[in-house]
Amino acid sequence: MVSIRLAKKEDTKNIVDFFSRMYRLNSEFDPLLNNPENLEERVSKSVDKSLENPDEIIVVAEDNGKIVGTARVIVHERSFYFPDREAIIEEFYVHPAYRRQGVGKDIISFIEEELEKRGIQLLSANFPSRNVIASSFYKKMGFREIHSKYVKRIY
Amino acid sequence: MKDPVELSKKYEGKIEIYPKIPITSYDDFSLIYTPGVAEVSKAIYKDPEKSFELTSRWNTIAVVTDGTRVLGLGRIGPTAAMPVMEGKSLLFKYLGGVDAIPLPINVKSADEFISVVKALETSFGGINLEDIESPKCFYILEKLQSMLEIPVWHDDQQGTAGAILAGLINAMILTNKDPKESKVVLYGAGASNIATARILAEYGFKLENMIMIDSKGPLYSTREDIDHLMLHHRWKYELAVKTNGYEVKEIKDAFSGADVVISASTPGPNVIKKEWVSVMNKNAIVFALANPIPEILPQDAKEAGAKIVATGRSDFPNQVNNSLIFPAVFRGVLDSRAKSVTDKMVISASEALAEFARRKGINENYIIPRMDEWEAYYEVASAIASKAVELGLARNNKSREEFREIAKQRILRARKIMGLVVTIWSA
Numbered sequence: 378m379v380s381i382r383l384a385k386k387e388d389t390k391n392i393v394d395f396f397s398r399m400y401r402l403n404s405e406f407d408p409l410l411n412n413p414e415n416l417e418e419r420v421s422k423s424v425d426k427s428l429e430n431p432d433e434i435i436v437v438a439e440d441n442g443k444i445v446g447t448a449r450v451i452v453h454e455r456s457f458y459f460p461d462r463e464a465i466i467e468e469f470y471v472h473p474a475y476r477r478q479g480v481g482k483d484i485i486s487f488i489e490e491e492l493e494k495r496g497i498q499l500l501s502a503n504f505p506s507r508n509v510i511a512s513s514f515y516k517k518m519g520f521r522e523i524h525s526k527y528v529k530r531i532y
Numbered sequence: 533m534k535d536p537v538e539l540s541k542k543y544e545g546k547i548e549i550y551p552k553i554p555i556t557s558y559d560d561f562s563l564i565y566t567p568g569v570a571e572v573s574k575a576i577y578k579d580p581e582k583s584f585e586l587t588s589r590w591n592t593i594a595v596v597t598d599g600t601r602v603l604g605l606g607r608i609g610p611t612a613a614m615p616v617m618e619g620k621s622l623l624f625k626y627l628g629g630v631d632a633i634p635l636p637i638n639v640k641s642a643d644e645f646i647s648v649v650k651a652l653e654t655s656f657g658g659i660n661l662e663d664i665e666s667p668k669c670f671y672i673l674e675k676l677q678s679m680l681e682i683p684v685w686h687d688d689q690q691g692t693a694g695a696i697l698a699g700l701i702n703a704m705i706l707t708n709k710d711p712k713e714s715k716v717v718l719y720g721a722g723a724s725n726i727a728t729a730r731i732l733a734e735y736g737f738k739l740e741n742m743i744m745i746d747s748k749g750p751l752y753s754t755r756e757d758i759d760h761l762m763l764h765h766r767w768k769y770e771l772a773v774k775t776n777g778y779e780v781k782e783i784k785d786a787f788s789g790a791d792v793v794i795s796a797s798t799p800g801p802n803v804i805k806k807e808w809v810s811v812m813n814k815n816a817i818v819f820a821l822a823n824p825i826p827e828i829l830p831q832d833a834k835e836a837g838a839k840i841v842a843t844g845r846s847d848f849p850n851q852v853n854n855s856l857i858f859p860a861v862f863r864g865v866l867d868s869r870a871k872s873v874t875d876k877m878v879i880s881a882s883e884a885l886a887e888f889a890r891r892k893g894i895n896e897n898y899i900i901p902r903m904d905e906w907e908a909y910y911e912v913a914s915a916i917a918s919k920a921v922e923l924g925l926a927r928n929n930k931s932r933e934e935f936r937e938i939a940k941q942r943i944l945r946a947r948k949i950m951g952l953v954v955t956i957w958s959a
Contacts, residue, residue, distance in 0.1 A: 402759040473762070473773045474753040510762075 379445060379480050381487040384435035386428060391444035392435060393421045395470040406505040409528055424449075434464070436487050438471070438480050446471040446480045450488055452497060463499040464492050469511075485518050543957075546618040547625070547634070552588070581927065584657065584869050591866055591942075592631045593658040595620050596649055598639050600665040601688075604799075604823070610636030613663060620662060620687075627909060628859025629939075629946035630866060632660065642668045646675050653680050657866050658873075660858065661686040666723045667765045683865040683873035689727035691854030691861070694878045695900070696728050696794055696819060697735060698885035699852045702899040703792075703840045705890075707815035711736040715778075715790045715813070719804060719827065720797035721746035726767050728794060729775065734875045735882075740777030743786040744768075750786045752776045784808055792817045795827045803827035809836035818842070821852055840896055849897035856901060857881055860909040863939045864916025869927035877919045884908075884915035906943070913939035 384392060397417050403410045413419065427433040427449060438446035450464040466488070471480050485500075492500060502520060504511040540546070553564055562568050576582045584590040599613035617634030624632035635652075639645045645668075649659055659682065664672060669686055676684040685691070704711060716737055718725045721744050733739050744751045751772035761769035780786050787793065787808040793816070795804055800820065804827040809818060818838040820826035823845065830841040830848050842850035861881055865873050888908045889901050901908040914936035920926040930938070 398759060402763075405760060405763055472754065473758050473769070476773075 379438050379440045379475065379478075379483065381436055381438050381483050383491070384428065384437045384447065388435075388437050388444055388447075389421065389424055389428070392424050392437065392447050392449075393417055395444070395447045395472075396420045396424065396449070396468045399468050399470040403505050403508070406507040409530065410505055427451075434488065434491055436484055436491070438475070438484055440475070444472075445475040446484055448484050448488065450492070450500070452495075455499075460498045462497050463501060464488070464497050466500070466502040469502070469504075481514060482518065540615060546615075546622045583654070584927065588631065589655065589657050590869065591629075592633065592656055593624070593660055593862055593866070594635045594649075594652055594656045595624070595632050595660045595662055596635045596637060596652075597662040598645055598664055599636055600663070600668070602663045607665065610638050617662060620660070623855060624660075624859055624862065625946050626859075626950055627855065627903075627943070628863040628913070629942035629944075630859060630862045632862075642671050642675075645672055646679070649676055649684075650679055653682060656682060657869070658683045658685065658862055660862065663688065666726075667767055669723050670726070670767045677872060681871050683862075683870050685858070685861065685873050686723070686727075687854055687858050688723045690731075690873070690875075690878050691858040692724035692796070692821075692852075693727040693731040694857040694861070694882050695852045695854050695885075696724075696821075697731055697879065697882035698856070698889075699819065699842050699850060699900040700732075700792065700794075700817070701882060701886035702889055702894045703817045703842070706894060706896065706899065707791075707817060707839050709791050709815070709817075712738060714741065714792055716742045717786050717790045717793040718742060718744040719793055719795035721751065721768055721771075722796055724796045724821075725794065726771065728796075729771055731875055731878055731882075735879050738777075739771075739774040742771075742775045743778065743780060743790075744771050744775055745783060745786060749783055750776060750780055752779050752781060755781075784811065787811050789813050790816070792819070794819045794821070796821050797827050798822060799825045800827040801825055801829045801832065804833075806832050806836040809833050809838055812837065815839040819852060840899060842899065846903070850899050851902065852900060853903060855903055856885060856908065857912065860912035860939070861916050863909065863913035863943065864935070865920060867913065867928065867935055867938050867942070868917035868920040868925075868930070870917070870920035870925045871927070872925055873916075873920075874923065874925070876923060877916050877925075880915045880919040881912045884911045887911070909943055910936050910940045913943075 397420050400412050400416060404412050427435055432452040433449065435449045437444050448466055448469040450466050452462055452464050455461050455463050489500060502515050572586050576586060595617045597610065597613045597617055599610040600607050602608050602613045602616055613636045614634060617636055621632035621634045624630040637648050639648055661673060673684060673686045714737065718729055729742055729744060753773045755772060758772060761772060788811045791813045797803055799822045804820060809816060816838045817840045818833040819842045820828045821844040826843040830843060833841045842852045844853060845851060861873065885901060885908060888911050889899060914932045917935040918932040921929050
C-alpha cells in the first residue's frame with residue numbers, strides 16, 4: 378500500500394536519485410536541457426536547501442518503507458496577477474515498477490491538500506514541451522496550458 | 533551444385549507463378565477473363581468475403597520486409613533482401629502448401645511500412661512480416677494486427693517463440709520442472725526473446741521469475757537507462773519493469789539457481805560461459821540458439837551440468853527452428869480463414885508440436901520434432917485452425933480432424949507438384 382507524506386532529511390539519497398533520473402530523462406527531450414556532469418551533487422545541495430525552506434515542499438510516496446515516488450513544488454510570488462502566489466512542480470518522478478498505478482495522482486492530491494493548508498490556490502508544472510507523457514498526465518490531472526516559453530540559443 | 537549464387541543464377545530466382553485453370557479452347561478465355569469474369573467481380577462486390585472463395589486470396593500471403601535486419605546481414609535494403617524472401621516463399625509452399633509472394637518494400641518509416649501493408653490487405657489471406665529491425669518490428673506488428681482483418685505474423689518474433697515453447701514444454705516434462713516455479717534467464721533482448729517472454733508468460737511462466745539480459749547486463753526496474761528505454765523501446769521497458777523479481781544486477785547472479793536459459797544472442801562459442809551454466813539449478817535446460825555457432829557448445833553446456841541442450845542447428849540434437857512453426861501456422865490460419873493470429877494460437881501450435889514429439893517418445897536428444905517429420909505440420913496446422921474456431925476468429929468452422937485432413941491434402945498436393953518440378957528440371 379503506497380502512502381504519501383512530506384519528505385524528511387533521511388529521504389535525501391532517494392530523492393536525489395529520482396530527481397537526477399528525471400533531469401536525465403528531460404535531456405532526452407531537448408538538447409537545451411543537457412545535464413552537467415556533477416548533476417547529483419547539484420541536486421543534492423538543492424534538496425538540502427529545499428528541506429529547510431518553508432516555500433518549498435518535497436513529498437514522497439512510500440511503500441513499506443521504500444521510497445517509490447517523489448515531487449517538489451516551489452512557491453513563487455506573482456506580483457502582477459491575482460492570486461499572488463503560485464506553486465510550481467519542478468520535479469516529479471515515480472519508480473518505473475510503480476507507474477500506471479495511481480501513485481502520481483496520489484502525489485498531486487497530497488500536494489494540493491498541503492497547498493490549501495498554506496492558502497495557495499494555484500498549482501502549475503514545469504516540464505519539457507516535448508515530453509508528451511508529462512503533458513498527458515497533467516492534462517488528466519486537470520491542469521491546462523497558460524504560458525508558453527520559447528527558447529533560443531544565442532551562441 | 534554447392535554454390536548458392538550459381539544455383540540462383542541457374543534457376544533465375546526460386547519461385548514462379550502458374551495458372552490453376554486449364555485452358556483447352558478459345559472459349560475458355562471468355563470465362564477466365566472478360567466478359568465472364570465480371571460476374572465474379574460483381575459477386576465479390578456484393579459480398580467482399582467471397583474473395584476468399586472465388587479468388588486465390590484464400591491461399592495467398594505476402595512475405596513483407598523493408599530489408600532492415602536481414603538474417604545475420606543487417607540493413608542490406610529491400611532489393612538485396614529478395615533472395616531471402618524468395619527462399620522463405622519456397623519453404624511456405626514446400627512445407628505448408630501456402631502460396632507466398634516475396635514482397636520487399638522500399639519504405640523509410642514504420643508508419644509508411646504500415647500504410648503500404650494496409651493497402652495490400654485486399655489481395656492476401658495473411659501477412660508474414662520478415663527481417664525488420666527492433667524495436668520498429670514490435671510497433672509495426674501491433675499496429676497492423678489492430679488494423680487488419682487478416683492474420684499478421686512476424687516470424688522472427690512469434691515463429692521463433694513458438695518453436696522455443698514447443699521444445700521447452702517437453703524439456704520441462706523430462707526434467708520434472710513446473711513452469712510456475714521455474715526461473716528462466718532470457719539471454720539477449722532482441723525480437724525473438726522479447727516475444728518469447730510474452731508467450732512464456734501467457735503459457736504459465738511467471739514474469740517475475742524471468743530475467744532478461746541485454747548487452748548491458750540484466751534488465752531491472754531501476755537500471756540507469758530505464759527512462760531512456762521507456763521513450764525508445766517500450767517493449768523492453770515493460771519487461772524491465774515486470775521481470776527480475778530477484779532484482780539481480782549481475783549476469784552470474786541471474787544464472788544462479790536458474791532452471792532454464794534461452795539464448796538468442798550473438799554467435800559463440802563461449803558467449804555463454806560454462807561457469808554461468810555451472811551455477812544453474814539441477815537438471816538445467818539450455819537453449820543456445822545463435823547460428824551458425826551456438827552461444828555455448830552442447831558438449832560444454834553438458835559438462836557444466838546442463839541436462840538438456842537445444843540449438844538452432846540441424847547437425848546437433850534438438851534443433852529449435854521456426855520452420856517447424858510458420859508454414860503450418862499459415863496453413864492453419866488460411867484453412868480456417870482466421871481474421872488474426874494471437875499468442876494463444878501460437879501456444880496451441882507449440883503444444884501440438886510438443887505432443888507430436890511425445891507420441892514418438894521424447895528423450896534428452898529428442899524434445900522437438902525434426903523438420904522432415906512431415907506429419908507434424910498437419911498437427912500444427914489443425915491445432916491452429918481449431919484454436920481459431922474456438923476463439924471465434926475463424927470464418928471457416930470445421931472440426932480438428934477435418935482441418936488435419938485438409939492441411940494434409942494441401943501440403944501433399946504442393947509436394948507432389950514440386951516433385952513434378954524436379955522431374956521437369958532433371959529431364
